[in-house]
Amino acid sequence: MARALPCSNLTKDDEGQGRMTVMDRGGKRRLRQRGIALVMVLWILVLLSLIAAAFLSETRTEAVATHNRVAAAESEALAEAAVNWAIWRLIQESPGGSLTDRDAEQRLPADGRLVRWRHGGGVVLLSVRDEAGKLDINTTRPEILGRLLYAMGVERDRSRVLAARIADFRDIDDVARAEGAEATEYRAAGLDYGPKNAPFEAVDELGQVLGLSSDLAERLRPHTTVATGAGTVDPEFASVEALAALPQLEFDTAVNFVRERSASPPGMGPSAPSGSTFAVSPRTAYTITAEAHGPNGGIFVREAMVRLQRRDPVKPYDIWVWRQSPRRLSDGGEVSSP
Secondary structure (H helix, E strand, C coil), X not given: CCCCCCCCCCCHXXXXXXXXXXXXXXXXXXXXXXXXXXXXXXXXXXXXXXXXXXXXXXXXXXXXXXXXXXXXXXXXXHHHHHHHHHHHHHHHHCCCCCCCHHHHCCCCCCEEEEEEEEECCEEEEEEEEEHHHCEECCCCCHHHXXXXXXXXXXXXXXXXXXXXXXXXXXXXXXXXXXXXCCXXXXXXXXXXXXXXXXXXXXXXXXXXXXXXCHHHHHHHHHHEECCCCCCCCCCCCCCHHHHHCXXXXXXXHHHHHHHHHHCCCCCCCCCCCCCCCCCCCCCCEEEEEEEEECCCCCEXXXXXXXXXXXXXXXXXXXEEEEEECCCCCCCCCEECCC
Protein backbone atom coordinates (compact mmCIF):
# COMPACT_ATOMS: atom_id res chain seq x y z
CA MET A 1 0.00 0.00 0.00
CA ALA A 2 1.38 3.31 -0.93
CA ARG A 3 2.80 5.35 1.87
CA ALA A 4 1.57 8.91 2.21
CA LEU A 5 4.26 11.67 1.94
CA PRO A 6 4.51 14.12 4.77
CA CYS A 7 2.61 17.25 4.16
CA SER A 8 4.38 20.62 3.97
CA ASN A 9 3.31 23.29 6.39
CA LEU A 10 3.64 26.00 3.67
CA THR A 11 0.50 27.25 2.14
CA LYS A 12 0.46 28.44 -1.43
CA ASP A 13 0.91 31.91 -0.25
CA ASP A 14 3.80 30.87 1.97
CA GLU A 15 5.45 29.01 -0.88
CA GLY A 16 5.12 32.04 -3.13
CA GLN A 17 6.61 34.30 -0.48
CA GLY A 18 9.51 31.88 -0.02
CA ARG A 19 10.30 31.93 -3.69
CA MET A 20 10.14 35.73 -3.75
CA THR A 21 12.59 35.91 -0.81
CA VAL A 22 15.14 33.81 -2.68
CA MET A 23 14.72 35.92 -5.78
CA ASP A 24 15.13 39.16 -3.77
CA ARG A 25 18.42 37.98 -2.32
CA GLY A 26 19.83 37.14 -5.76
CA GLY A 27 18.68 40.46 -7.20
CA LYS A 28 20.23 42.43 -4.37
CA ARG A 29 23.53 40.61 -4.93
CA ARG A 30 23.45 41.48 -8.59
CA LEU A 31 22.59 45.12 -7.79
CA ARG A 32 25.54 45.31 -5.38
CA GLN A 33 27.84 43.93 -8.06
CA ARG A 34 26.51 46.45 -10.55
CA GLY A 35 27.05 49.27 -8.02
CA ILE A 36 30.66 48.21 -7.40
CA ALA A 37 31.28 48.07 -11.14
CA LEU A 38 29.76 51.54 -11.55
CA VAL A 39 32.02 52.97 -8.81
CA MET A 40 35.06 51.37 -10.46
CA VAL A 41 34.09 52.87 -13.82
CA LEU A 42 33.65 56.27 -12.22
CA TRP A 43 37.08 56.05 -10.57
CA ILE A 44 38.63 55.04 -13.87
CA LEU A 45 36.94 58.00 -15.55
CA VAL A 46 38.23 60.32 -12.83
CA LEU A 47 41.74 58.91 -13.24
CA LEU A 48 41.62 59.28 -17.01
CA SER A 49 40.33 62.84 -16.59
CA LEU A 50 43.22 63.68 -14.29
CA ILE A 51 45.71 62.22 -16.75
CA ALA A 52 44.13 64.16 -19.58
CA ALA A 53 44.13 67.38 -17.54
CA ALA A 54 47.80 66.91 -16.64
CA PHE A 55 48.64 66.25 -20.29
CA LEU A 56 46.73 69.33 -21.44
CA SER A 57 48.38 71.45 -18.74
CA GLU A 58 51.82 70.24 -19.77
CA THR A 59 50.96 70.87 -23.41
CA ARG A 60 49.79 74.39 -22.62
CA THR A 61 52.92 75.06 -20.56
CA GLU A 62 55.13 73.83 -23.38
CA ALA A 63 53.16 75.90 -25.88
CA VAL A 64 53.59 79.02 -23.73
CA ALA A 65 57.31 78.31 -23.30
CA THR A 66 57.70 77.84 -27.04
CA HIS A 67 55.82 81.08 -27.69
CA ASN A 68 58.07 82.90 -25.21
CA ARG A 69 61.23 81.48 -26.80
CA VAL A 70 60.03 82.54 -30.24
CA ALA A 71 59.10 86.01 -28.97
CA ALA A 72 62.50 86.39 -27.28
CA ALA A 73 64.34 85.30 -30.44
CA GLU A 74 62.27 87.71 -32.54
CA SER A 75 62.97 90.68 -30.28
CA GLU A 76 66.69 89.86 -30.06
CA ALA A 77 66.95 89.64 -33.86
CA LEU A 78 65.01 92.91 -34.16
CA ALA A 79 67.34 94.69 -31.72
CA GLU A 80 70.40 93.47 -33.59
CA ALA A 81 68.89 94.54 -36.91
CA ALA A 82 68.41 98.04 -35.46
CA VAL A 83 72.00 98.16 -34.22
CA ASN A 84 73.31 97.13 -37.63
CA TRP A 85 71.07 99.68 -39.34
CA ALA A 86 72.42 102.39 -37.02
CA ILE A 87 76.02 101.37 -37.80
CA TRP A 88 75.25 101.59 -41.51
CA ARG A 89 73.76 105.08 -41.07
CA LEU A 90 76.76 106.25 -39.05
CA ILE A 91 79.12 105.03 -41.76
CA GLN A 92 77.11 106.81 -44.45
CA GLU A 93 77.02 110.01 -42.40
CA SER A 94 80.74 110.01 -41.60
CA PRO A 95 83.21 112.07 -43.68
CA GLY A 96 83.59 110.34 -47.04
CA GLY A 97 80.25 108.55 -46.67
CA SER A 98 77.48 108.57 -49.23
CA LEU A 99 75.02 110.71 -47.26
CA THR A 100 72.92 112.87 -49.60
CA ASP A 101 71.87 116.44 -48.93
CA ARG A 102 68.32 115.29 -48.34
CA ASP A 103 69.46 112.70 -45.81
CA ALA A 104 71.57 115.33 -44.06
CA GLU A 105 68.38 116.99 -42.88
CA GLN A 106 67.49 113.81 -41.02
CA ARG A 107 70.85 112.72 -39.61
CA LEU A 108 70.80 110.02 -36.98
CA PRO A 109 71.06 111.84 -33.61
CA ALA A 110 74.19 110.89 -31.66
CA ASP A 111 73.37 112.74 -28.44
CA GLY A 112 71.38 110.01 -26.72
CA ARG A 113 67.90 111.12 -27.75
CA LEU A 114 65.54 108.32 -28.75
CA VAL A 115 64.53 107.35 -32.26
CA ARG A 116 61.54 105.13 -32.96
CA TRP A 117 62.44 102.58 -35.64
CA ARG A 118 59.95 100.09 -37.10
CA HIS A 119 60.81 96.85 -38.82
CA GLY A 120 59.20 93.46 -39.38
CA GLY A 121 56.09 94.20 -37.37
CA GLY A 122 58.10 95.31 -34.32
CA VAL A 123 59.16 98.62 -32.83
CA VAL A 124 62.62 99.60 -31.59
CA LEU A 125 63.61 102.49 -29.34
CA LEU A 126 67.07 103.38 -30.59
CA SER A 127 69.64 105.57 -28.84
CA VAL A 128 73.05 106.52 -30.22
CA ARG A 129 75.64 108.50 -28.26
CA ASP A 130 79.03 109.65 -29.50
CA GLU A 131 81.70 108.49 -27.03
CA ALA A 132 83.06 112.05 -27.05
CA GLY A 133 79.96 112.98 -25.07
CA LYS A 134 81.19 110.85 -22.15
CA LEU A 135 83.89 111.35 -19.52
CA ASP A 136 86.92 109.08 -19.94
CA ILE A 137 87.49 107.37 -16.58
CA ASN A 138 91.21 107.01 -17.33
CA THR A 139 91.93 110.71 -17.79
CA THR A 140 89.16 112.67 -16.04
CA ARG A 141 90.28 114.38 -12.84
CA PRO A 142 88.89 112.98 -9.55
CA GLU A 143 87.05 116.22 -8.73
CA ILE A 144 85.15 115.99 -12.03
CA LEU A 145 84.33 112.32 -11.40
CA GLY A 146 83.02 113.35 -7.98
CA ARG A 147 80.82 116.02 -9.56
CA LEU A 148 79.50 113.42 -12.02
CA LEU A 149 78.51 111.09 -9.19
CA TYR A 150 76.89 113.97 -7.32
CA ALA A 151 74.94 115.00 -10.45
CA MET A 152 73.68 111.39 -10.60
CA GLY A 153 72.24 111.70 -7.10
CA VAL A 154 75.03 110.20 -4.99
CA GLU A 155 75.55 111.97 -1.65
CA ARG A 156 78.30 114.60 -1.88
CA ASP A 157 80.77 113.11 0.62
CA ARG A 158 80.37 109.63 -0.81
CA SER A 159 80.84 111.01 -4.33
CA ARG A 160 84.18 112.45 -3.26
CA VAL A 161 85.29 109.15 -1.69
CA LEU A 162 84.30 107.05 -4.71
CA ALA A 163 86.03 109.45 -7.09
CA ALA A 164 89.27 109.16 -5.08
CA ARG A 165 88.98 105.37 -5.14
CA ILE A 166 88.45 105.36 -8.92
CA ALA A 167 91.62 107.43 -9.30
CA ASP A 168 93.56 105.06 -7.00
CA PHE A 169 92.28 102.07 -8.94
CA ARG A 170 93.74 103.37 -12.22
CA ASP A 171 97.01 104.97 -11.05
CA ILE A 172 100.27 102.99 -11.12
CA ASP A 173 101.31 103.47 -7.49
CA ASP A 174 100.18 101.75 -4.32
CA VAL A 175 99.91 104.91 -2.23
CA ALA A 176 96.35 105.79 -1.26
CA ARG A 177 95.32 109.39 -1.77
CA ALA A 178 93.10 111.16 0.76
CA GLU A 179 89.79 109.23 1.00
CA GLY A 180 91.08 106.79 -1.63
CA ALA A 181 91.84 103.06 -1.41
CA GLU A 182 94.80 100.89 -2.31
CA ALA A 183 95.65 97.25 -1.58
CA THR A 184 95.59 97.68 2.20
CA GLU A 185 92.03 99.04 2.19
CA TYR A 186 90.83 96.28 -0.16
CA ARG A 187 92.26 93.59 2.15
CA ALA A 188 90.70 95.30 5.18
CA ALA A 189 87.34 95.11 3.40
CA GLY A 190 87.76 91.34 3.04
CA LEU A 191 88.37 91.37 -0.72
CA ASP A 192 90.77 88.93 -2.33
CA TYR A 193 91.91 91.48 -4.91
CA GLY A 194 93.24 95.00 -4.91
CA PRO A 195 93.15 97.97 -7.25
CA LYS A 196 94.32 97.39 -10.81
CA ASN A 197 96.98 100.12 -10.67
CA ALA A 198 96.67 100.40 -14.44
CA PRO A 199 94.27 102.12 -16.84
CA PHE A 200 90.72 100.83 -17.12
CA GLU A 201 90.26 98.66 -20.18
CA ALA A 202 86.47 98.74 -19.99
CA VAL A 203 83.79 100.66 -18.14
CA ASP A 204 82.69 97.32 -16.65
CA GLU A 205 85.76 97.43 -14.39
CA LEU A 206 84.18 100.22 -12.35
CA GLY A 207 82.30 97.48 -10.52
CA GLN A 208 85.63 96.32 -9.03
CA VAL A 209 86.32 99.66 -7.31
CA LEU A 210 85.99 99.38 -3.54
CA GLY A 211 82.56 100.56 -2.40
CA LEU A 212 81.16 101.11 -5.89
CA SER A 213 78.13 98.84 -6.29
CA SER A 214 77.27 97.00 -9.48
CA ASP A 215 74.06 99.03 -9.71
CA LEU A 216 75.95 102.32 -9.56
CA ALA A 217 78.51 101.01 -12.07
CA GLU A 218 75.64 100.23 -14.44
CA ARG A 219 74.21 103.72 -13.97
CA LEU A 220 77.60 105.24 -14.79
CA ARG A 221 77.79 103.52 -18.19
CA PRO A 222 75.83 106.13 -20.20
CA HIS A 223 78.15 108.90 -18.96
CA THR A 224 81.61 107.27 -18.99
CA THR A 225 83.98 105.74 -21.51
CA VAL A 226 87.53 104.49 -22.05
CA ALA A 227 87.59 105.36 -25.75
CA THR A 228 88.46 109.06 -25.99
CA GLY A 229 91.42 109.84 -23.74
CA ALA A 230 89.91 113.27 -23.08
CA GLY A 231 89.29 114.76 -19.67
CA THR A 232 86.21 116.63 -20.86
CA VAL A 233 83.29 116.16 -23.27
CA ASP A 234 81.89 117.46 -26.53
CA PRO A 235 78.71 119.35 -25.51
CA GLU A 236 76.99 118.41 -28.75
CA PHE A 237 76.71 114.81 -27.49
CA ALA A 238 77.02 114.92 -23.67
CA SER A 239 74.32 114.03 -21.16
CA VAL A 240 73.08 116.45 -18.52
CA GLU A 241 75.09 114.62 -15.85
CA ALA A 242 78.33 114.69 -17.84
CA LEU A 243 77.96 118.40 -18.56
CA ALA A 244 77.08 119.22 -14.96
CA ALA A 245 80.27 117.46 -13.84
CA LEU A 246 82.45 120.06 -15.58
CA PRO A 247 83.86 123.03 -13.60
CA GLN A 248 81.97 126.30 -13.80
CA LEU A 249 78.87 124.63 -15.23
CA GLU A 250 75.80 124.43 -13.04
CA PHE A 251 73.27 121.63 -13.18
CA ASP A 252 70.40 123.91 -14.27
CA THR A 253 72.53 125.31 -17.08
CA ALA A 254 73.23 121.79 -18.28
CA VAL A 255 69.53 120.87 -18.14
CA ASN A 256 68.49 123.92 -20.17
CA PHE A 257 71.24 123.37 -22.74
CA VAL A 258 70.31 119.71 -23.31
CA ARG A 259 66.61 120.58 -23.50
CA GLU A 260 67.29 123.16 -26.21
CA ARG A 261 69.64 120.81 -28.04
CA SER A 262 67.05 118.01 -28.02
CA ALA A 263 64.49 120.34 -29.60
CA SER A 264 66.87 121.11 -32.50
CA PRO A 265 67.78 118.96 -35.53
CA PRO A 266 70.96 116.92 -35.02
CA GLY A 267 74.05 119.09 -35.42
CA MET A 268 72.06 122.33 -35.32
CA GLY A 269 71.74 122.83 -31.57
CA PRO A 270 72.69 125.81 -29.41
CA SER A 271 76.22 127.08 -28.85
CA ALA A 272 78.23 125.40 -26.10
CA PRO A 273 77.73 126.81 -22.59
CA SER A 274 80.38 129.25 -21.51
CA GLY A 275 82.73 128.84 -18.58
CA SER A 276 84.26 125.43 -19.27
CA THR A 277 86.63 123.70 -21.69
CA PHE A 278 85.18 121.21 -24.14
CA ALA A 279 86.40 118.56 -26.53
CA VAL A 280 85.59 118.21 -30.23
CA SER A 281 84.49 114.78 -31.37
CA PRO A 282 86.38 112.94 -34.12
CA ARG A 283 83.08 111.14 -34.78
CA THR A 284 84.58 107.68 -34.75
CA ALA A 285 83.25 105.88 -31.64
CA TYR A 286 79.61 105.39 -30.65
CA THR A 287 77.47 103.48 -28.20
CA ILE A 288 74.26 102.17 -29.76
CA THR A 289 71.42 100.91 -27.58
CA ALA A 290 68.37 99.26 -29.12
CA GLU A 291 65.31 98.27 -27.07
CA ALA A 292 63.24 96.02 -29.33
CA HIS A 293 59.56 95.23 -28.79
CA GLY A 294 58.82 92.24 -31.04
CA PRO A 295 55.49 91.52 -32.76
CA ASN A 296 54.72 88.75 -30.24
CA GLY A 297 55.45 90.69 -27.08
CA GLY A 298 59.15 89.91 -26.58
CA ILE A 299 61.48 92.65 -25.31
CA PHE A 300 65.25 92.65 -25.75
CA VAL A 301 67.88 95.37 -25.22
CA ARG A 302 71.13 95.16 -27.18
CA GLU A 303 74.02 97.53 -26.46
CA ALA A 304 77.04 97.86 -28.74
CA MET A 305 80.05 100.16 -28.76
CA VAL A 306 81.59 100.51 -32.21
CA ARG A 307 84.57 102.36 -33.66
CA LEU A 308 84.45 103.37 -37.30
CA GLN A 309 87.43 102.59 -39.51
CA ARG A 310 87.09 105.12 -42.30
CA ARG A 311 90.19 104.06 -44.20
CA ASP A 312 89.36 100.37 -44.30
CA PRO A 313 86.71 99.57 -46.95
CA VAL A 314 86.86 95.85 -46.12
CA LYS A 315 86.26 96.26 -42.39
CA PRO A 316 84.66 99.68 -41.89
CA TYR A 317 84.09 99.28 -38.14
CA ASP A 318 85.20 97.37 -35.04
CA ILE A 319 82.93 96.21 -32.23
CA TRP A 320 84.33 96.93 -28.77
CA VAL A 321 81.26 96.04 -26.71
CA TRP A 322 78.37 93.69 -27.55
CA ARG A 323 76.10 92.83 -24.65
CA GLN A 324 72.53 92.39 -23.52
CA SER A 325 71.77 95.44 -21.44
CA PRO A 326 69.72 95.12 -18.23
CA ARG A 327 68.75 98.79 -18.54
CA ARG A 328 65.74 99.74 -20.63
CA LEU A 329 65.55 103.03 -22.42
CA SER A 330 63.06 105.60 -21.14
CA ASP A 331 60.03 106.70 -23.14
CA GLY A 332 60.87 110.39 -23.31
CA GLY A 333 62.73 112.45 -25.86
CA GLU A 334 61.68 110.54 -28.95
CA VAL A 335 62.06 111.96 -32.44
CA SER A 336 60.60 110.76 -35.70
CA SER A 337 62.39 108.03 -37.61
CA PRO A 338 65.28 109.42 -39.66
